[in-house]
Amino acid sequence: MQPKFLLLIIASLSVLLVTQVAESSFADVVSPSKQVKIGLDKADIICKTHLVKVYRINADSIDCFTPTTAEKLIKAGIANEIPKEKLEAKKSFRQSAPIGTITGLDTVKKFGSEGKFTTTPRTVEYLYVFEACANEKTIRAPEVLITSDSEAKTVKLAKKIQSNTCFTSSAGIKAVDPNSISGKLTNKGLISDKLTELEGNISQLQEKLSVLKKSFSGVIPKDSTPLTDTSKVTLSGTADEIVKLRAELNLAKAELNKYLYTLHSPQLPASQFAKQKLTFTGTPIDGASAKILTVSKQTLGNTDTPDTVTGVKLYNVVFEACSGNDVLRAPEVRISSDNEEKTIKIAERIIANSCQMSAGKINALDSSSITTEIANRGDISANIIKLESDIGLLLDEQVMHQKELNKLVVLSVKPADYEQKVSELSNRIIELRNEMRDMKFQLYGNLYEVYK
Known part of the structure; x- marks a missing residue:
């Protein structure tokens, strides 16, 4: 098989995979298997928004299924009854529209990222600067799906988006063509x-x-x-x-x-x-x-x-x-x-x-x-208080950098070191977002253990 033909097949498969991810993604909890791994009992798992929790009588097990499968199990007499209105709500979930928007403000090559030296088009890391906005409803756990001709990734934003407001953020993504990069909000409101x-x-x-x-x-x-x-x-x-x-x-x-x-x-x-x-x-x-x-x-x-x-x-x-x-x-x-x-x-x-x-x-x-x-x-009381305080400080710093980034990308005349400044601000925003996610994971894990 010719190298060029092989590269064409790989590129086509990449685009197909990214498209499928983009069409099927929406903001949600992690899978039941991951929930068990982070310490939840099987009986306490939370199903993804489009699935329903079903108790299977024959297996003495609790699992998550699509509404259609759940109905079949109930009719067969091997699962407990589920209220009809709950099944109908789950069925209509995928048709619901997102409750906010993502608008790309700029796509900048990450400072110092030149890609691999090859005779074919290079995959380079870019910074996608975007504005996340909520419609009439506050978005509590905003997630953004960012796609390109090379990959797709979900970004969990660190703070909620208040109704009818916006804020600027940024994320890194690899691409051959920067024009292929886009983002969309995956929240549909049920979370x-x-x-x-x-x-x-x-x-x-x-x-x-x-x-x-x-x-x-x-x-x-x-x-x-x-x-x-x-x-x-x-x-x-x-x-x-x-x-x-x-x-x-x-x-x-x-x-x-x-x-x-x-x-x-x-x-x-x-x-x-x-x-x-x-x-x-x-x-x-x-x-x-x-x-x-x-x-x-x-x-x-x-x-x-x-x-x-x-x-x-x-x-x-x-x-x-x-x-x-x-x-x-x-x-x-x-x-x-x-x-x-x-x-x-x-x-x-x-x-x-x-x-x-x-x-x-x-x-x-x-x-x-x-x-x-x-x-x-x-010990646990002090740990919770410290985590809450640290998250607050990180959030304040991130908001400051987001405002600086917004002022920078909307300038009609960009400074000579524009790419470097965008990279520095974006890198720090991403670092802060990851730090806050990890701290919130610890905080809510502690609180769950305290109250359960």
Whole structure:
């Protein structure tokens, strides 16, 4: 076979592959196999947006399938039923239009990239400078598919695009002909809708929890006066609701952070993924404390009743958890008695030098044996706070460079060192984007482990 003919076949296949990638790509979570590799249980995997999670009865397994395949499995009686409206929504997903646009501002040969010396056209690395814009809906996890005559790549942008706004960014891509380079936004809205729905649910639960906690002030005496029978009944009912809502809030936060965790996972082949190692060894938190406000026996008539045979009784414990000079990012309170020990995830951060009231339940023979303390999780709290701070600093720097890049590429008369300046700004923007993605992967992984 002649060399020129072979090169023509390879080039044609490259163009075909790039075209297929461009037509099938859209912003989404990583595959289930990668999710398992980064530490999610198989039962907790999130399916890609156009797929549905199916429990296969015959295999006792949870997997992701297309709506059509899922319907066949259900009809065959080997999969659990799925709401019809959910299947229809998944079917229509691929026909949905992107919720924003990508406009190329300039394509510049990367400074110092000359390509390989050959007698055929050279593949050179270019910097594609573009403007990413959102329509009426805020794009929560923006992804851009950039293609050329030589390759296709997906770029996960580091920050959301607010509705009806734009920002400038850049990405590197190899090409023979720079005119073949183009980009498109792959977000179709369902990921943004899901994240907004989860955040809305969290806000509602937080509001309900806040109202219940405030109601304690009208029940708990300001001094050491014993609780009245009416107050005990009220306190028991309120404590029941707080325990229930707190569990719901922790689950909702776990679900949100699971989505964010999988959305910010590294763009690597499945074979290169490694399970995230999260340590929760714990160190004492300076200045943090937990103080019991009142202990009362669970009143009869509620779902939890005292054990009259063994003498063990269920008690409601209203306590106040306080931070020291630092924010308590993942607060947990350990309640102990002569019968058992429980660790309560408070579900909300405690700002520096402040306190938060909550409640828990514990079995005890003697109510005077009940104690509370801040569980030793200072390491994870400090790590989360540091990651959030570092991400904020990197984002501020990236925004600064993006504004500089935008000013540079729209100049009608370009400076003599234009190519070098674009390269320097673009390289730093790309570095910052990768650093933030890795930090967010760690941050949301930590938060998922805290709340799940």
